[in-house]
Amino acid sequence: MTGSLTVIGLGPGNPDQTTPEARAAIEAASDFFGYGPYLDRLELAPDQTCHASDNREELSRARAALEMAASGRSVAVVSGGDAGVFAMAAAICEAIEQDPISGREIDFRVVPGITAMLAVAARAGAPLGHDFCTVSLSDNLKPWDVIEARLRAAAGAGFVLAFYNPISRARPWQLGRAFEILREILPEATPVIFGRAVGRADEHMAVATLGEARPDQADMATCIIVGSAETRVIERKGRAPLVYSPRSTGRPAI
Known part of the structure; x- marks a missing residue:
């Protein structure tokens, strides 16, 4: 049977x-x-x-x-x-x-x-409103130099980035290195969303700029979304800010 x-x-x-x-x-x-x-x-x-x-x-x-x-x-x-x-x-x-x-x-x-990326994005607003890609920062199944190459290519192409497996005790340095790479390509004001355990009792959300973002703001229960150069933050008095990526790049079609 x-x-x-x-x-x-x-x-x-x-x-x-x-x-x-x-x-x-x-x-x-x-x-x-x-x-x-x-x-x-x-x-x-x-x-x-x-x-x-x-x-x-x-x-x-x-x-x-x-x-x-x-x-x-x-x-x-x-x-x-x-x-x-x-x-x-x-x-x-x-x-x-x-x-x-x-x-x-x-x-x-x-x-x-x-998936966690969608739950975090929904809490933040609409950071995935335009083109995006997803990258695991774990080098258990692929070499770190492959991860670095993909980060540079995606950020350089204007994608919003979602990070899975951002940091662990066995991999304490990768997230910091990822931020260093992105700072070479993106403006320091680029929004970074840290969404930990979204939907659970211990949920925690935080929004920082790429220039301010620190590895100790994340653990393995955190999904991180890094905006593109066009991602915007709408401040709201007494409320959490809204982060969104415009549906249009604002550039003329070629």
């Missing part, structure tokens, strides 16, 4: 931001694989089983989930945010490619979720 494997994005942390499609997929699954804190967010029935693993064991988790699905179970792999953005959907696809026999026979689908 061939089972199923569904990769589910749970959203950034607020239960209201878990989609109805994701809730239905959770109800339909028998077994759940994921990083412990993500599994802790689930409200499961007594006959549903969790299989927790460390956040750095993505490929082994994917293989275990595939093996169980191939045995006929209805398996779900959960991720915070969107499972397709620096998360488990890619790891599952990689495991399927490496195991073409059992991996390609199961019923496989990905259920999207609200």
Whole structure:
């Protein structure tokens, strides 16, 4: 009997931001694989089983989930945010490619979720209102010189930048270096948004200029959005400022 494997994005942390499609997929699954804190967010029935693993064991988790699905179970792999953005959907696809026999026979689908970048942008206003790109600052799976090249190219092309995995105990210097690179290209007045744990009880939002931005304003629960040279800040008395990127660049078409 061939089972199923569904990769589910749970959203950034607020239960209201878990989609109805994701809730239905959770109800339909028998077994759940994921990083412990993500599994802790689930409200499961007594006959549903969790299989927790460390956040750095993505490929082994994917293989275990595939093996169980191939045995006929209805398996779900959960991720915070969107499972397709620096998360488990890619790891599952990689495991399927490496195991073409059992991996390609199961019923496989990905259920999207609200990713941290979108939650932070919504809190701030509309910083992603024009062209943007997303970069993970983790060099666990790609060399740092590749990250630097991408930062320079994206900032030079006028993209708003969203940073995932900005800093950790094992990688304390990368965010500071990223800011140094961007200061070579962008005006120091460029807005930088720090959105930590958006939608959860410990949410914290802060807006700084690129010239003022510091690495110690972020941790691994923070998603950072760096504006383009055209991103604007609207100050509001007694309220948080609005940050937005105009829909038009203001330059004539070529």
